[in-house]
Amino acid sequence: MLPSNQPKPKNNTEIAVEKLRGLIFSGELPAGSNHLETELAVRLGMSRTPVREAALMLEAQGLLEVRARKGVRILPVSVQDMExxxxxxxxxxxxxxxxxxxxGLDHSALAGLEAAIADMETALDQGNREDWAEADDRFHTELVRLSGNSRMIAIVALMADQVRRARAITLYLRPLPVKSNEDHRQVLDAISAGDAETARDIHKAHRDAAKSTLVALLKQNRLHML
Amino acid sequence: MLPSNQPKPKNNTEIAVEKLRGLIFSGELPAGSNHLETELAVRLGMSRTPVREAALMLEAQGLLEVRARKGVRILPVSVQDMExxxxxxxxxxxxxxxxxxxxGLDHSALAGLEAAIADMETALDQGNREDWAEADDRFHTELVRLSGNSRMIAIVALMADQVRRARAITLYLRPLPVKSNEDHRQVLDAISAGDAETARDIHKAHRDAAKSTLVALLKQNRLHML
DNA sequence: CTCTGGATTTATGTATACGTTAATGTATAC
DNA sequence: GTATACATTAACGTATACATAAATCCAGAG
Structure with a gap:
C-alpha cells in the first residue's frame, strides 16, 4: 500500500477533540472561560454526545474541567503549573x-536533531522567534522520539500542550535564546559521543535554566495565570 | 466542618470507572479479553452511556482500548511495555x-518513607511478600508525593496501575528483595543528608536493577504478555 | 470444494428525550 | 433592609432510539 495521506475517517468525537484543542490553543476559548455543552455542540455542528465525550477526554489530558451545571472550564496555567x-x-x-x-545511534538517526539545531540557529540569526520556537519544540520532541518509549512520547506531548499558550506569550518577552542553542549543540555532541551522563546532565541543566528564566519572566510581568 | 467520611455522591460514570478498574485488577476481565458495551452495562447495572464514558476514560489511562464493533479490549502488558x-x-x-x-525536609516529613522501609523490613523478615509489595509501593508513592508535583504524582499512579497485574504475578517468582531494602534505606539517608545527587543516582540504579530483574524473570518464564 | 458477492445481523456512533439537581430569583417575614 | 424559604429554571447525567458500518453468513458460480 502506498503511504496513504488520506485523512482516515474519524468519528465525531475525535473531530470534536481536535476542534476543541484548536479553539483552546488559538485562544478562541480563553483560559478560565466556561462553556455549556449545548453551546459547544452547536458551535461544532454536532450533538452533545460526541462533544461531551471529547470534553471528558480533554479533561483527562488536563486541558479543561467538566463541572456539573457549569459547563466546561478551560483550565488556566499558573506559574506553579509551569514549574x-x-x-x-x-x-x-x-x-x-x-x-x-x-x-549508539549513527549519524543518520541523529539527522532530526541536527536539522532542528540548524533551524534554530538560522532562526536566531534572522531574529525570527516563531521559527526558533518551532525548531526548539522539534528538537525536544525528536529527542524523546529517539527513546522509542511510546509512553514517554505521549506524556511529553501532553505536557508540551499544556504550556503551549504560556510559551507563545513569553516568546517575545524573553531575551534571545542564544545560550539555549549552545546547550542543544552540547547535548547532541554528548549523544554522538555516547556519553550518557553528560547528555543527561547538560540537558537537565538546560531545562532547569529554561524553567528559571520562564518563571522569573512570568513573575516580573505579573502573569500568574495564562 | 468535621472531616466528612461520607462517601461523596458520585455519578455513574465515576462508579463505572471504579468498578471496571476493580474488575480489571482482579482479573475478572482478563488481559486480552473483549467485552461489548451492552454486556458491561448490564453487568454494572446501568445504561451504555456512563459505561461508554468510563471506557473512554480508562482508554486514556492506558488500561483498555475501545474499538468500533469489537467492544472494549483489556490491554495486555508486554515485556516491552514493562520496560x-x-x-x-x-x-x-x-x-x-x-x-x-x-x-530540606525535617524528620517528621520523612516519617512516611521511614515507616514504609520499616514495614518492608518486617515483611521481609517474616517472608511475607504481599506485605512487602504493599510497603514497597507505599515507599515509591510517598517519595513522589514529597515532590508536591501533582502531575508527577498522577503519572506515577497511572504507570503503577499498568504494571500492577504483572507485579502480582512475578511477586512469587523473584528472589527475596533483600538488596532492594538496602537501596531504599540509602535513598532515604541521602534525602535526609540533603544530598540530591546521591539520592537521584541511587534511586535510578535501584529502579534500573529492578527493571532488569523483572524483565529477565518474565523472559525466563516465557511471560511475554500479562 | 473453494471463492466471491451480496444479504443479514449486530454493535457501535450519534441524536434526542427526560429526569435530577443545583443555581437563581422572588416573595415574605422579621 | 436583610435574611430565609420556596418556586422556577436551566444544565447536566442518563437512558434510549435510531442510523451506520463492519463482520458474518449463505448462496451460487467456478
Whole structure:
C-alpha cells in the first residue's frame, strides 16, 4: 500500500477533540472561560454526545474541567503549573538524552536533531522567534522520539500542550535564546559521543535554566495565570 | 466542618470507572479479553452511556482500548511495555528523590518513607511478600508525593496501575528483595543528608536493577504478555 | 470444494428525550 | 433592609432510539 495521506475517517468525537484543542490553543476559548455543552455542540455542528465525550477526554489530558451545571472550564496555567510541567519534562527528556547516548545511534538517526539545531540557529540569526520556537519544540520532541518509549512520547506531548499558550506569550518577552542553542549543540555532541551522563546532565541543566528564566519572566510581568 | 467520611455522591460514570478498574485488577476481565458495551452495562447495572464514558476514560489511562464493533479490549502488558513503564518511573522518581533531598525536609516529613522501609523490613523478615509489595509501593508513592508535583504524582499512579497485574504475578517468582531494602534505606539517608545527587543516582540504579530483574524473570518464564 | 458477492445481523456512533439537581430569583417575614 | 424559604429554571447525567458500518453468513458460480 502506498503511504496513504488520506485523512482516515474519524468519528465525531475525535473531530470534536481536535476542534476543541484548536479553539483552546488559538485562544478562541480563553483560559478560565466556561462553556455549556449545548453551546459547544452547536458551535461544532454536532450533538452533545460526541462533544461531551471529547470534553471528558480533554479533561483527562488536563486541558479543561467538566463541572456539573457549569459547563466546561478551560483550565488556566499558573506559574506553579509551569514549574510542575517543566520538572516532568526535565526528568523525562534527560533520561531520553541519556538513552539516546547509550543507544549508539549513527549519524543518520541523529539527522532530526541536527536539522532542528540548524533551524534554530538560522532562526536566531534572522531574529525570527516563531521559527526558533518551532525548531526548539522539534528538537525536544525528536529527542524523546529517539527513546522509542511510546509512553514517554505521549506524556511529553501532553505536557508540551499544556504550556503551549504560556510559551507563545513569553516568546517575545524573553531575551534571545542564544545560550539555549549552545546547550542543544552540547547535548547532541554528548549523544554522538555516547556519553550518557553528560547528555543527561547538560540537558537537565538546560531545562532547569529554561524553567528559571520562564518563571522569573512570568513573575516580573505579573502573569500568574495564562 | 468535621472531616466528612461520607462517601461523596458520585455519578455513574465515576462508579463505572471504579468498578471496571476493580474488575480489571482482579482479573475478572482478563488481559486480552473483549467485552461489548451492552454486556458491561448490564453487568454494572446501568445504561451504555456512563459505561461508554468510563471506557473512554480508562482508554486514556492506558488500561483498555475501545474499538468500533469489537467492544472494549483489556490491554495486555508486554515485556516491552514493562520496560517503557519502568523507565518513566525511574526518570520521575529519581527526580523526586533529588528534589526531596534539596527540600530540606525535617524528620517528621520523612516519617512516611521511614515507616514504609520499616514495614518492608518486617515483611521481609517474616517472608511475607504481599506485605512487602504493599510497603514497597507505599515507599515509591510517598517519595513522589514529597515532590508536591501533582502531575508527577498522577503519572506515577497511572504507570503503577499498568504494571500492577504483572507485579502480582512475578511477586512469587523473584528472589527475596533483600538488596532492594538496602537501596531504599540509602535513598532515604541521602534525602535526609540533603544530598540530591546521591539520592537521584541511587534511586535510578535501584529502579534500573529492578527493571532488569523483572524483565529477565518474565523472559525466563516465557511471560511475554500479562 | 473453494471463492466471491451480496444479504443479514449486530454493535457501535450519534441524536434526542427526560429526569435530577443545583443555581437563581422572588416573595415574605422579621 | 436583610435574611430565609420556596418556586422556577436551566444544565447536566442518563437512558434510549435510531442510523451506520463492519463482520458474518449463505448462496451460487467456478
Amino acid at each position: 510542575e510541567i517543566y520538572d516532568v519534562l526535565t526528568a523525562l527528556e534527560s533520561m531520553a538524552a541519556g538513552q539516546a547516548a547509550n543507544a | 517503557e513503564i519502568y523507565d518513566v518511573l525511574t526518570a520521575l522518581e529519581s527526580m523526586a528523590a533529588g528534589q526531596a533531598a534539596n527540600a
